[in-house]
Amino acid sequence: MYSIEVKNIDKSYQKVQALKDISLNVNKGEIFGLIGPDGAGKTTLFRILTTLLLKDSGSATVEGFDVEKDYKAIRKIIGYMPGRFSLYQDLSVEENLKFFATVFDTTVEDNYELIRDIYVQIEPFRKRRAGQLSGGMKQKLALCCALIHQPKVLFLDEPTTGVDPVSRHEFWEMLKKLKTKGITILVSTPYMDEAALCDRIALIQRGRIMRIDTLENIVSAFTGHLYAVRSNDMSRLNFDLKEFEGITSAYIFGEFIHADVKNCPDGNKLLSYLEARDHKDIKIFPVHPSIEDCFMELMNKEENK
Amino acid sequence: MRTIFFIVRKEFRQVFRNRSMLPMIFVMPIIQLLILANATTFEIKNVNFGVLDLDRSPLSTRLASKFEASPHFTRTDYPQSQKDAEEGILKDRSKLTIVIPKNFERDLIKENKAEVQFLINAIDGGAAGIIAAYSQSIVRDFNIDEGMNLINVITPVQSSTVQVSYLHWYNPELDYITFMVPGILVLLVTFIGMFLSSMSVVKEKEIGTIEQINVTPIKKYEFIIGKLTPFFIIALFELTFGLFIAKLIFDIPFNGSLTLIFFFAAVYLVAVLSVGLVISTFADTQQQAMFISWFILVIFLLMSGLFTPIQSMPMWAQRITWFNPIAYFIDAMRMVLLKGSGFSDISKHFLIMTIYSTVVTAYAVFRYKKVN
Numbered sequence: 091m092y093s094i095e096v097k098n099i100d101k102s103y104q105k106v107q108a109l110k111d112i113s114l115n116v117n118k119g120e121i122f123g124l125i126g127p128d129g130a131g132k133t134t135l136f137r138i139l140t141t142l143l144l145k146d147s148g149s150a151t152v153e154g155f156d157v158e159k160d161y162k163a164i165r166k167i168i169g170y171m172p173g174r175f176s177l178y179q180d181l182s183v184e185e186n187l188k189f190f191a192t193v194f195d196t197t198v199e200d201n202y203e204l205i206r207d208i209y210v211q212i213e214p215f216r217k218r219r220a221g222q223l224s225g226g227m228k229q230k231l232a233l234c235c236a237l238i239h240q241p242k243v244l245f246l247d248e249p250t251t252g253v254d255p256v257s258r259h260e261f262w263e264m265l266k267k268l269k270t271k272g273i274t275i276l277v278s279t280p281y282m283d284e285a286a287l288c289d290r291i292a293l294i295q296r297g298r299i300m301r302i303d304t305l306e307n308i309v310s311a312f313t314g315h316l317y318a319v320r321s322n323d324m325s326r327l328n329f330d331l332k333e334f335e336g337i338t339s340a341y342i343f344g345e346f347i348h349a350d351v352k353n354c355p356d357g358n359k360l361l362s363y364l365e366a367r368d369h370k371d372i373k374i375f376p377v378h379p380s381i382e383d384c385f386m387e388l389m390n391k392e393e394n395k
Numbered sequence: 396m397r398t399i400f401f402i403v404r405k406e407f408r409q410v411f412r413n414r415s416m417l418p419m420i421f422v423m424p425i426i427q428l429l430i431l432a433n434a435t436t437f438e439i440k441n442v443n444f445g446v447l448d449l450d451r452s453p454l455s456t457r458l459a460s461k462f463e464a465s466p467h468f469t470r471t472d473y474p475q476s477q478k479d480a481e482e483g484i485l486k487d488r489s490k491l492t493i494v495i496p497k498n499f500e501r502d503l504i505k506e507n508k509a510e511v512q513f514l515i516n517a518i519d520g521g522a523a524g525i526i527a528a529y530s531q532s533i534v535r536d537f538n539i540d541e542g543m544n545l546i547n548v549i550t551p552v553q554s555s556t557v558q559v560s561y562l563h564w565y566n567p568e569l570d571y572i573t574f575m576v577p578g579i580l581v582l583l584v585t586f587i588g589m590f591l592s593s594m595s596v597v598k599e600k601e602i603g604t605i606e607q608i609n610v611t612p613i614k615k616y617e618f619i620i621g622k623l624t625p626f627f628i629i630a631l632f633e634l635t636f637g638l639f640i641a642k643l644i645f646d647i648p649f650n651g652s653l654t655l656i657f658f659f660a661a662v663y664l665v666a667v668l669s670v671g672l673v674i675s676t677f678a679d680t681q682q683q684a685m686f687i688s689w690f691i692l693v694i695f696l697l698m699s700g701l702f703t704p705i706q707s708m709p710m711w712a713q714r715i716t717w718f719n720p721i722a723y724f725i726d727a728m729r730m731v732l733l734k735g736s737g738f739s740d741i742s743k744h745f746l747i748m749t750i751y752s753t754v755v756t757a758y759a760v761f762r763y764k765k766v767n
Contacts, residue, residue, distance in 0.1 A: 140610050162612065170610040176603035180412045181405065192401040193611045235607070 091154055093118040093243055093274035094139065099148035101134055108134040110297045112148070116276055116290075121269055123288030124278035125385070131297040132278040133173060136247045139276070140170045153242055166194070169236030173247040175228050179221030183212055183231055186220050187238060194239035204271065205234045208264055226257030233264065244268065246277040250284065262287045282382045293385055300388040305381060312379040312387060314338050315354050318346035321369040330367050334360065339390045348377070350387055398613055402621025406595070410625055420629060424583050424637045431579050432572050432645060439525050444491040445472025447480040452500035454541065458511070461537050462493065467529050480514060490516045491526050503541075576647050577728040578701040580637040585695070585721055587630040588664050590688050592623055592671030597684040600675075619763060623668045630664050631657065650735030656728065659745065663724045666752040670720075672759040695721045723748055 094116035101109040108131045116122040124132050137143035139152060141161035150157045155164045177186045187209075191198045202209070212230050215223060220231060229249055236244060246265075250258040262284065265275055277288065285291045285305050292302040301308055319340075321327045324347065331340035331349050338350040354360065357374040364372050379387075410416050446459040462468045472489040474480035480492045494512035503509040513530055517523035599605040608618065634657070641647040670691065678684035698705075698712065699721040705713055716722045727744045730736035738745070 142606065142609055165610055165612045168610065170607070172603060172606045174603045174606075176605075176607045178405070178409065178604055179602065180409050185405075185408065189401060189405050190607075190611070193398060193608075193613055195397070195612075 091118075092116060093120070094122075094150075094152050094276060096135075096139070096150045097148055099135070099138065099150060100146045101131075101138060101143070102146055108297050109138075109145075112294075112297075112299055114292055114299060114302055116274055118274055119269060119272045120289045121265060121275045121277065121287070123285055123291040124276065124294055125280075125282060125285050125291050125381070126278075126294035127280055129296075130294045132294060133247055134297075135294075136170075136172075136245055136276075136278065140168060140245050141165060166239075167242045168245060169239070169241035169243070170245045171229075171232045171236045171247060171249055173251065175220075175232060177220050177228075177232055177235060180219060182217050182219055183223070184216040186231065187234055190235045191238045196239050198238065201238050201240055204240055204268075205237050207267060208237075209234050211260075225253050226260075229253055229257065229261060230264075233261075237268070241273065243274045243276065246275065248278055248280065250279060250281065258284075282380070282385060285381045291381075293388055295385075295389055295392065298392065300392055301384075308384050309379055309381065312384055314350040314352050314387060316377050316379050316383055317349050317351065317357050317360060317374050318343070318377045319349050319360070319364070320346050320371070320373040321364065322371045323369065327364070327369060330364065330369070334363055339386045341386060343382070346373075348383055348386075350379075350383065350390075398617045399621045399624070402613070402618065403624045406622060406625040410591075410595075410629070420587070420633060421636070423586070424633060425640060427579055427583060428576065428637060428640050429644070432575050438571065439522055439529070440467055441469045442467055442491055442526055442529070443471040443489045444468050444493065445470065445474050445480065445483050445489040447474045447477065447492060447494045449497045450495050450499035454500040454503060455495045457541070458495065458534075458537055459493070461533055461540075462530075465529070465533055484514050484516050487516070490522075491530065493530075572645050573647055573733065574729070575701070576641045576645055577732050578699070578725045580634060580641065581699075581721060581724045581728055582696065582701070583637050584630045584634050584660060584664065584724075585667055585692065587633050588626060588667035589671045589674070589692060590685070591629070592626045592668045593674040593678070593684045593688050594681050595626065596622055596672060596675035597678050597681050600678075601680050615760070615763060619672065619760065623672065626668060626671075627661075627664050630667075631660060634660050647732060649732055651731030651737065655738055655741075656731055659724065659727050659731075659741070659748070662745065662748045662752055663720060666720050666748060666755050669752065669755040669759040673755065673762055676759070676762040676764075695719050698722065699725055701725055718751075720748065720751055723751075 092115040094114070096112055096114045099109055099112040100107070112131075112135060114122075124135065126132055134143065138145045139150060139157060141157055141164050144158065152164050153167055155161075155167075157164060178189070181189065187198055191201070208230050212223070212227050212234070215227065220228065223231060233246075233249070236246075250261055253261065258281075265277065265287075269275060277284075279285075288305070290302065290304050291308070293300045293308070301311075303311070319327065319331065324342070328340060328342065328347055331337060331347060334340075334349070334351070336352040336354060338352060340347055340349045342348075349360070351360065357376065361372060361374055364374075444462060446462070448455050448459060459470075463470050468491070472480075472483040472492065474483050474492065477494065480494055483489045483492055492514040494514065496510060496512070499509045499511070511534065513527065515523045515526050515530075599608065638649075638653070638656075642649065671688070674684055674687045674691070678687055697703075698708070698716050698719055700716070701721075705716050705722060708716070723744045727736075727741045730741055734740075
């Protein structure tokens with residue numbers, strides 16, 4: 091049995107279709123990443139799985155419980171961290187934690203073991219109001235509150251958005267530790283680099299899942315040839331690359347443009363094309379595709395369908 | 396039950412951490428009672444008036460001085476012509492100008508009747524009515540006095556006069572404070588109940604905490620009761636505090652049973668808190684909740700009988716007041732405090748209020764959803 095099972099879910103808000111035929115399975119004790127840009131439908135899927143939103147069609151279960159019929163059972167066994175900080179800002183760190191413990195009919199002491207590693211970091215501020223904590227501290231407190239009743243499944247909706255790199259790193263370290271305790275974690279993020287930290291990922295775009303696999307498999311399934319290109323006139327370069335025969339995509343990636351080209355095992359053809367178009371100081375070298383490149387390729391394929 | 400207790404405790408913590416809350420709970424009743432109770436009176440003193448005396452006779456002078464002698468009037472204008480008199484009103488030199496026509500004395504003595512014209516500034520309709528009533532009563536007095544005098548002299552102005560004397564029950568001195576304070580107490584309780592409860596639920600929506608609450612096993616009724624209980628308690632405390640001030644400062648009579656008042660207040664508050672909850676289900680932000688509450692409160696308030704008697708409203712408006720909880724509570728409050736009414740006297744109020752509470756609560760619970 092999967093920890094989370096989603097089958098053919100559709101969801102529309104008035105005229106906008108937020109989710110189209112979404113299916114995915116998450117194994118027990120897995121860190122599953124939902125990767126996609128803002129507006130891809132990540133939060134909608136979270137809200138359906140956490141019983142806050144009703145789907146239009148399809149079925150979904152969490153730990154075997156149906157998200158609509160058995161919502162009461164689900165609410166007891168899940169921890170949810172919404173994208174927006176949603177603890178009581180006017181209550182202190184300690185009071186928030188205690189409140190959520192009591193709501194689940196348990197105590198902080200009983201579950202201290204699970205949250206200890208995280209809680210020790212915010213303990214010095216336990217008397218401080220939650221609203222006055224820094225972004226990273228807020229995330230830690232929210233995670234503590236989501237864990238206080240020892241949930242079987244943890245839903246983290248963009249937990250690292252707006253958090254500094256150090257805190258982000260720490261946060262993922264914490265998730266790895268939680269994984270060892272057998273907690274299933276569904277986490278969404280707009281940051282592609284965090285995909286490497288998940289066991290498996292789903293790439294989601296415009297309400298559709300493009301691919302579900304491990305990062306390695308997704309990267310190795312990259313079909314084109316990827317080159318990093320640079321010249322003296324980057325904006326014209328971007329324009330010209332898009333006109334190149336066999337190009338799948340070209341987009342700015344740091345100080346280079348990543349060009350994904352079909353049937354072009356070496357860069358000479360590309361080089362002569364660009365020279366013919368009057369580019370100077372051209373630099374071309376093949377690169378290994380990253381998750382971002384894979385995302386762009388899949389996105390283009392979706393669009394050309 | 397345990398969960399409700401924890402929500403209530405959390406709510407109280409938040410309420411008392413809100414910096415504007417304590418002043419609101421303690422200062423608002425004092426200010427409202429002290430200012431409103433003293434300010435809202437229908438008695439008008441020192442109305443500026445002028446007399447255009449075209450007759451210049453002993454009788455016309457006596458009529459003018461009768462107005463001067465009244466505590467309600469102060470003579471500020473001395474117009475010399477009709478045009479002058481009208482201008483006096485226009486320029487606000489006087490609110491009332493009495494025009495005594497030529498031959499006033501002669502007509503009164505010979506024909507037993509004479510006419511006097513009152514020009515009243517009626518921009519404030521309520522005040523104009525009161526000024527007219529005062530003026531008429533002064534003229535009536537004048538008729539009686541002069542009639543007596545004239546009997547001996549020439550012909551009687553009024554051969555016989557029925558004297559009416561009034562005895563105002565339950566508020567013998569027609570003291571407006573006694574009349575207003577119970578109503579203002581109702582206002583206070585309603586403010587706390589409706590505003591604060593609706594805002595407090597909406598705040599959870601606005602800040603996003605409702606998301607976190609909704610994924611917990613907290614049941615709908617636990618959340619609602621937990622959210623509203625603190626305001627129920629605060630409102631009842633407010634009533635106690637207000638009654639205390641009413642007794643201490645204004646010496647309002649407590650003729651009826653206070654237990655009855657609190658019992659009624661409890662039923663009333665369930666209705667008001669539920670109205671607040673209904674509002675919160677329609678609003679997404681505290682600002683919206685405020686505006687909706689304010690809209691409803693203004694209608695309830697102006698149609699409550701606190702400022703204008705319900706009996707003087709047109710029939711269709713009176714029918715609207717049947718659905719106004721404030722009207723029932725104000726009425727019950729006045730009956731119990733001033734008249735000493737018992738449970739059986741206000742049992743109709745009780746019945747209506749109970750039905751009201753039940754219906755609104757049911758609707759509020761129905762509207763409140765944990766899932767979208």
